[in-house]
Amino acid sequence: MTFHRMWAELLPVGRNPASGGYRRYAWTGADTDCRAWFRDQAEARGLAYEEDRNANQWAWLGDPAAGNAVVTGSHLDSVPDGGAFDGPLGVVSAFAALDELRARGARFTRPLAVVNFGDEEGARFGLACVGSRLTAGHLTREQAHRLTDGDGITLPRAMAAAGHDPDTLGPDPERLDRIGAYVELHVEQGRALDLSGDPVGIASAIWPHGRWRYDFRGEANHAGTTRLADRRDPMLPYAETVLAARREAGLARAVATFGKVAVEPNGVNAVPSLVRGWLDSRAADQESLDAVVTGIEKAAREYAEAHGVDLTVARESFTPVVEFDHALRDELTRILGDRTATSSTATSSTATSGTETSRTAASSTAARRPASSRTAVNPAGLKVPVLGTGAGHDAGILAARIPTAMLFVRNPTGVSHSPAESATEDDCVAGVRALADVLEGLACP
Numbered sequence: 001m002t003f004h005r006m007w008a009e010l011l012p013v014g015r016n017p018a019s020g021g022y023r024r025y026a027w028t029g030a031d032t033d034c035r036a037w038f039r040d041q042a043e044a045r046g047l048a049y050e051e052d053r054n055a056n057q058w059a060w061l062g063d064p065a066a067g068n069a070v071v072t073g074s075h076l077d078s079v080p081d082g083g084a085f086d087g088p089l090g091v092v093s094a095f096a097a098l099d100e101l102r103a104r105g106a107r108f109t110r111p112l113a114v115v116n117f118g119d120e121e122g123a124r125f126g127l128a129c130v131g132s133r134l135t136a137g138h139l140t141r142e143q144a145h146r147l148t149d150g151d152g153i154t155l156p157r158a159m160a161a162a163g164h165d166p167d168t169l170g171p172d173p174e175r176l177d178r179i180g181a182y183v184e185l186h187v188e189q190g191r192a193l194d195l196s197g198d199p200v201g202i203a204s205a206i207w208p209h210g211r212w213r214y215d216f217r218g219e220a221n222h223a224g225t226t227r228l229a230d231r232r233d234p235m236l237p238y239a240e241t242v243l244a245a246r247r248e249a250g251l252a253r254a255v256a257t258f259g260k261v262a263v264e265p266n267g268v269n270a271v272p273s274l275v276r277g278w279l280d281s282r283a284a285d286q287e288s289l290d291a292v293v294t295g296i297e298k299a300a301r302e303y304a305e306a307h308g309v310d311l312t313v314a315r316e317s318f319t320p321v322v323e324f325d326h327a328l329r330d331e332l333t334r335i336l337g338d339r340t341a342t343s344s345t346a347t348s349s350t351a352t353s354g355t356e357t358s359r360t361a362a363s364s365t366a367a368r369r370p371a372s373s374r375t376a377v378n379p380a381g382l383k384v385p386v387l388g389t390g391a392g393h394d395a396g397i398l399a400a401r402i403p404t405a406m407l408f409v410r411n412p413t414g415v416s417h418s419p420a421e422s423a424t425e426d427d428c429v430a431g432v433r434a435l436a437d438v439l440e441g442l443a444c445p
């Protein structure tokens with residue numbers, strides 16, 4: 001299967017041998033190599049390659065001007081020492097799904113494109129989804145031009161150095177108007193599919209999430225000479241608040257994390273004057289998130305008062321829930337549900353090698369194509385799990401503007417943004433098959 005060849009080509013690019021993780025930061029050499037790979041893949045397939053005004057890459061089958069296009073893809077950049085799958089799995093699967101559809105003899109009635117959105121992770125300039133935000137008009141050129149990396153290099157300078165014109169950045173409504181559906185396949189960033197025993201799932205929504213800054217202010221003093229009773233030590237209520245966050249999140253079936261902390265004066269032998277902690281919290285719905293955040297703040301105020309410490313809490317960012325398009329999600333459920341039902345005998349004999357698996361998929365599709373079973377919602381459709389996610393994606397940015405859906409591929413470790421992120425070969429192949437079925441259902445009705 002072409003998936004394995006493409007995967008092997010990308011695997012060494014930007015890999016840090018010390019950690020085994022990837023450092024494919026936007027507009028660096030590794031990113032440029034990934035982008036060259038994308039262009040090669042497009043051209044090798046005879047697809048029309050283009051780079052849009054925001055340097056996102058597109059590979060077109062059919063005429064984009066015809067409108068109502070079906071687009072699939074993801075991103076190729078990474079977080080510091082990220083895993084191999086977050087992003088590239090969606091791009092590689094997109095090309096592989098296209099190959100499979102061509103092998104099936106699919107006749108496309110809508111234009112189809114594979115996309116690589118630039119700078120999704122925001123690892124270098126601190127803002128995620130820059131390529132899709134610019135395209136959707138959620139980030140202005142002026143704002144983008146002010147982004148600066150840790151070495152003081154601005155985004156426009158970095159883009160120019162990588163051979164892209166930063167002056168063209170900006171919203172691209174005409175492009176979005178031509179897209180009828182965007183489907184992003186992504187490795188799952190969690191263990192829901194592992195726990196349910198399913199290789200592939202469909203996204204329902206991106207959880208609402210936010211960041212809050214907690215400033216606990218006490219009094220700096222000597223760690224050796226200050227009696228315990230005389231201290232106003234902000235570390236104590238902070239520590240209790242961290243535990244409260246864990247407790248409140250558990251009660252609301254949400255997540256809450258203090259992952260960053262700054263201490264002043266930050267001396268081993270000094271009672272701190274200030275402990276500043278950043279809370280990141282996410283939940284399936286707004287009500288649960290409110291319950292967690294309110295509960296943590298209430299507890300923190302009690303702890304602060306008990307220790308004679310002042311507390312201020314400031315919300316630094318907030319993103320409301322992103323619901324993926326219900327009609328498109330139901331369509332995906334129907335397509336994959338039908339497939340589960342019609343290919344159940346075939347999949348029971350599925351071999352583990354990629355070639356065998358894709359052949360099985362192709363034959364089962366050919367067998368069911370004449371039947372009109374897709375017009376009804378098959379009860380088996382319920383077997384494709386629909387799950388929410390706490391992570392942001394380009395698909396979440398675009399969802400406000402165009403019908404958008406996501407497929408998740410099982411990640412047995414549940415870990416992401418780390419070299420421990422994983423997916424088995426069989427599950428990757430299952431993801432390609434699912435994506436191919438979805439694209440066929442949407443673009444070859």
Ligand SMILES: [Zn+2]
Pocket residue numbers: 075086087120186393
């Ligand atoms: Zn990603």
